Amino acid sequence: MAWRFALVIDPAAAGDARTDFGDTFTPIDVAAPALSVGEMSTQRGDGIFESIGVVDRHAQEVGPHLDRLAHSARLCDLPAPHLEQWRQAVAIAAEHCPPEGEAVIKLILSRGVEHGPTPTAWVTAAEAPDNSAVRDRGIRVVTLDRGYGIDTPARAPWLLLGAKTLSYAVNMAAIREAKRRGADDAVFISSDGFVLEAPTASLILRIDGRFVTPAPNGGILHGTTQLSLFAHLEEGGSETAYETIPVTDLEKADAAWLVSSVRLAAPIRAVDGRELAVDAELTASFNRYLLTPRD
Template sequence: MGTAAESTADQPDTRRVVVLVAGGPDGRRPRVHPSDQPLLLADDLAAVRGDGCFETLLVVGGRPAKPERHLARLGRSSAALGLAGPSEKEWLAAIDLAAREWGAESEGMLRLVLSRGPERGGEETAYITVAAVGPQARRARAEGIGVTVLSRGYASDVGAKAPWMLLGSKTLSYAANMAALRHAAANGFEDVVYVSSDGEVLEGPRSTVVIARGGELLSPPQEIGILEGTTLGAMAEVAGREGVTVRRERLLVSDLLAADAVWLVSSVTLVARVRRIDDVALPTADPGIDVAGMVDRAVGRA
């Protein structure tokens, strides 16, 4: 579910921006950049091509949640794109600076961005933004969501057959995902569940699908061309310690409709229970597995 902060014209801009600038032999050094000042060159390939990758994580109590998992996934995405990027040590220093700048009073949405840099040539662009978690995400946590099922238009084996499609990477090319979310909103839904052209459940535009069935948690496997969820991975570790089995299994929409419960899990909204899939209302009973609590414990909210 949503990772975008909502703002209005009469609200002050509370964002923080940290830039990783080229350094000497010690590598890139982070510095705070004024949020109301220009940052990217007009021909930066992030803006004109969506040529780059990103990660978004939660800041809770002034601390970033599971940064190592996000940096590991960012490393996989940047490798798939042929980008070098800052080192993990450099990113961590910048994340810590950004989290300190944000403070501990409210939750923040911290986004790491790596672009190929200016089209004219030059160094890659690396920066971090932090903004408030919007009311849309908080509402989804508290009230749940309705989702519509949309085809992604690819078969479930396209990730293996066409790795240049970058389906398992978190790239900046998000126009199709945002169009899907606008389509959903226009039709009275809060989010989307993608399916493949051969009918397999994939993921949400910004989330991982998780269902409860028979006392276990199930989620689609990465090999069908979806992004590996950092929140799912962290939650699975907590679940294992608490005696709850988490399995990766290929799912159909019929599996979602027959499940004891369905959630969309992500790094900022965290857990949104799905209350409706298209015109079908889902069960509201307690499934006996505290997914929200396990995710809270996994990210340091509990």
């Protein structure tokens, strides 16, 4: 039976000067009921989350994930999470992961119970799915219209585009649609023809020797794995860039990847039925790097 671990957090105020938050954590039985029926995360998807990859009990890129959690909280008008409290909760969850292999830690911050006084927060840890096959053989993707223009996030910030919210119904529907079309995943495009991101991953293209990703100004979630991989590429002398990429530029790419915290780097081998070359050697080097301890 697959293992799991869960920890409820009593959220601390962001200005709390304590260094030990152990008394704010309560381990819970993952098989037992834990949420109230009035919980806003389940009623309305009103909350935010992060998924952190774990390798051999080392939680990867914790700092960037916590920074993004705080960013999402600001966008959603949630109380600012006390980052040191969350960091300690992640460390406890990591200690409960197996000493070898991959796992995933999820951080969830909800608006709480309807009309309640405080948010609800918890952390879970579980075995990660086996992504070795998609890292090796690659994936087929289709482009799907996201339904808004590249300038929509600036004109309508209340849509919360760019926040990692619990409202993932559209993202999951997009993946199901991609599978109905015979693909493995999707890449969103704006209604005015620009490349955005995948439902659960960032997109990286190699065009004329440069590595480019869509600029995070069109409601794109800034990917922690993409940021780390770009830093790695820059250290190796490669050129990286954030650009507003027309969908027509997908045909110019000689290689492409979807990257995320748990799946890591999955090479794209077809876009809308058009075959794309897979750089197996480079992909393997990406994943070797992404499987090393990263803070």
